[in-house]
Amino acid sequence: MSRIDELIERLCPDGVEFRELKSVAKIVGGRDYKEFGEGEIPVYGSGGIMTYVDTAAYEGPSVLLPRKGSISNIFYVDGPFWNVDTIFYTEIDESLINPRYFYHVMLNEHIEKLNTANAARPALTRKVLDAIRIPVPPMEVQEEIVRVLDSFAELEAELEARKAQYAFYRNRMLDDITADEVPLSKLAAIGTGSHDTKDAIDGAEYAFYARGTLPLRLNTYDFDETAVITAGDGAGVGKVFHYVDGKYALHQRAYRMVPNKELLDSRFFFHVLNAHxxxxIMTNCVSSSVASIRKKMLDNFPIPLPSLEEQRQIATDLDKFDALVNDITQGLPAEIEARRKQYAYYRDRLLAFKEKTA
Structure with missing residues (x-):
C-alpha cells in the first residue's frame, strides 16, 4: 500500500468531499496591459506569456484558466503577474485547497471539453468553470499527491537547463568567429510562397510551410531545394525556423532563404539564424498589431563568414549538441515524453477519489 493509500485509509476511509470550484477559488477576469510600462512582471494570455510590464494584477500563487482561444492551456503562477481578458486567474482558498493540488486537478479536468462557443474560436465561461466539482481530501493527502506529481516536472526542468546550456554554447561559438560579416542578400536567394493556409490538405504528399512550428500538407510543391524558412509575420516572427532539403510548398507570408552553396553552408546559416x-528582427521589425518582416530586413541581416571548412565544422558541432537536446527519438526529450505519459497516468489514478455520501 502506498503512502497516499495509507493516508486515505486513515483520514478519509468513507470517501472525499467534492466541492464546486467557486467554493474553493474565486475566478477573476483580466484586462488590457498597454497602459503600463515595461518591467519584469509577465503578462499572460490563453497562449502563455505575451510580454512583461511593471504592474501586477495579482501576486499568486494562482492557477490561470483560459477564457477563450487556447482553452486547453492551464498555467500555475507563483509570483506577481498580469492577465489579459483571454484568461482568468484564481484567488485560491488555501485553507481548503493546496494551490499545486488545485493545478493538478484542473489539468485532470480536460476543461477544453467544456467549450461553450458556437463560433470557430473556443471559449469557456466563468459559470461553466465555477460549476466544476473538485475533490477536496484532507490537506495531508493533497500535499502527498502534490509531492508525487510534482516530481514528474523535475526532468522537464533539466531539459530547459540543457536548452539554455546549448543556447549559451551555440552563441559563444558563433560570437567567437572573427570573420567579416556579409549581408544575407549577397549570400542567399530570398523569396516568399504563393499559398494561403486555407489551401492545406490533411494527409497530402508534400510539406507546406506556413508561419507556425508544424508544417501543413499540400499535394503540390513549389520548390525542390535546400532552404531555411521563417515566418514573415505573426507570433512566429524571429522564432520559427524550418530547415528544408527537398520538395515543399510555401505560404505567401513565409520567407525562403536559399544559401549559395559556394559561399554559405546551409546548416551553419540555420544555426546563425537561430542564435541572432x-x-x-525585434530591433528592425514593423509593428502594428503583430510584428512583421520586410524583405529589406532579411537582405541586410549580417552573416559572419569564415571559410566553408570552418562553417561546416561549426555546423557539425552544433548539430550534434542540438540532436542531444531536441531529438525526440532519443535522449532527454524521449525520456521526457515517457515521463509525461507516466504523469498523466498517475494523475488520473491519484485523483480518482470515491465521493463521500451525506
Whole structure:
C-alpha cells in the first residue's frame, strides 16, 4: 500500500468531499496591459506569456484558466503577474485547497471539453468553470499527491537547463568567429510562397510551410531545394525556423532563404539564424498589431563568414549538441515524453477519489 493509500485509509476511509470550484477559488477576469510600462512582471494570455510590464494584477500563487482561444492551456503562477481578458486567474482558498493540488486537478479536468462557443474560436465561461466539482481530501493527502506529481516536472526542468546550456554554447561559438560579416542578400536567394493556409490538405504528399512550428500538407510543391524558412509575420516572427532539403510548398507570408552553396553552408546559416535573428528582427521589425518582416530586413541581416571548412565544422558541432537536446527519438526529450505519459497516468489514478455520501 502506498503512502497516499495509507493516508486515505486513515483520514478519509468513507470517501472525499467534492466541492464546486467557486467554493474553493474565486475566478477573476483580466484586462488590457498597454497602459503600463515595461518591467519584469509577465503578462499572460490563453497562449502563455505575451510580454512583461511593471504592474501586477495579482501576486499568486494562482492557477490561470483560459477564457477563450487556447482553452486547453492551464498555467500555475507563483509570483506577481498580469492577465489579459483571454484568461482568468484564481484567488485560491488555501485553507481548503493546496494551490499545486488545485493545478493538478484542473489539468485532470480536460476543461477544453467544456467549450461553450458556437463560433470557430473556443471559449469557456466563468459559470461553466465555477460549476466544476473538485475533490477536496484532507490537506495531508493533497500535499502527498502534490509531492508525487510534482516530481514528474523535475526532468522537464533539466531539459530547459540543457536548452539554455546549448543556447549559451551555440552563441559563444558563433560570437567567437572573427570573420567579416556579409549581408544575407549577397549570400542567399530570398523569396516568399504563393499559398494561403486555407489551401492545406490533411494527409497530402508534400510539406507546406506556413508561419507556425508544424508544417501543413499540400499535394503540390513549389520548390525542390535546400532552404531555411521563417515566418514573415505573426507570433512566429524571429522564432520559427524550418530547415528544408527537398520538395515543399510555401505560404505567401513565409520567407525562403536559399544559401549559395559556394559561399554559405546551409546548416551553419540555420544555426546563425537561430542564435541572432530574433534580436535583429525585434530591433528592425514593423509593428502594428503583430510584428512583421520586410524583405529589406532579411537582405541586410549580417552573416559572419569564415571559410566553408570552418562553417561546416561549426555546423557539425552544433548539430550534434542540438540532436542531444531536441531529438525526440532519443535522449532527454524521449525520456521526457515517457515521463509525461507516466504523469498523466498517475494523475488520473491519484485523483480518482470515491465521493463521500451525506
Amino acid at each position: 535573428f530574433y534580436d535583429y
